[in-house]
Amino acid sequence: MNPTSLEGAVLPILGAVIAGGVIGFEREWRGRAAGFRTHILVSLASALLMLAAMSQADWAFRALPDENIVTDPTRMAHGVLTGIGFLCAGVIFRTGFSIHGLTTAASLWITSAIGLLFGAGLYGLGATGTVVTALILVGLRLISARLPARTVVDAEICWVRSAASPEPAVEAALKAVDPQARHDRFELMDGGRMRRTWRLKAATEPQLKDLAERLAATPGVIAYRLDPRDD
Structure with missing residues (x-):
């Protein structure tokens, strides 16, 4: 052919x-x-x-005269x-x-x-x-x-710096899902807000929903984002 x-x-x-x-x-x-x-x-x-x-x-x-093209x-x-x-x-x-x-x-x-x-x-x-x-x-x-897979989740939580820090309560909520949860970044934002990120693993979606409800109910937390990784 x-x-x-x-x-x-x-x-x-x-x-x-x-x-x-x-x-x-x-x-x-x-x-x-x-x-x-x-x-x-x-x-x-x-x-x-x-x-x-x-x-x-x-x-x-057209090739040039006397030239071979390979x-x-x-x-x-x-x-x-x-x-x-x-x-x-x-x-x-x-x-x-x-x-x-x-x-x-x-x-x-x-x-x-x-x-x-x-x-x-x-x-x-x-x-x-x-x-x-x-x-x-x-x-x-x-x-x-x-398989009993665990999803890696990037958690981002914000609170007001002038108020009492909710960081201990936030870490307790995160470690209830993953005892090995570890922080990634500290950031001071405009308006005197603090933002911290953690990386943790969650086995099921209900765990993430419970974590979201617990963070929303934590005094001092003004914003959060839970970002599961996917391909």
Whole structure:
């Protein structure tokens, strides 16, 4: 099969679209910003660029007299995987001390790699990569859901400096959820307010709800935020 012809390009393009759709469906189902369409476009773009790199003999340019042109499709692959890093960086964001979007960024990166494989005609390797990636994203999440997991939570609590410090009551509420809770940062804000952050682990959502109610009822606490980490 000649990948430089339109007929030969159908299979790698179709494979890249299916691979991007399979991986993107899991991210769409999880409600991530980069979902179904984004992963398909990343995989398709990678496949098209790789197909173009493999058919450089058909490009509309003329070589200089007495010059030989040596094509190297791997340079296109290097460029695509480097450029995809900018898109991956766009889905990673930080909230307080929590960093979100790392799994989505990794899924975009591997989707681009799979698209390159289909564009290079390595259909078996591309299909295997798609299946393994889907198993990692879906299968391992189903397994982890059955395990006694503990969610890392970043807690941020504010109070007025001039009033009696509620810090002992706050720490008691946090340690009731996680005895190993530890503080991260002290901050003096405008208006004489104090803000402190802690990092703790919670086993269940009701624990977080109880903690939120206890913090709301603590005298002196004027604001708080509980930020569970997710990928």
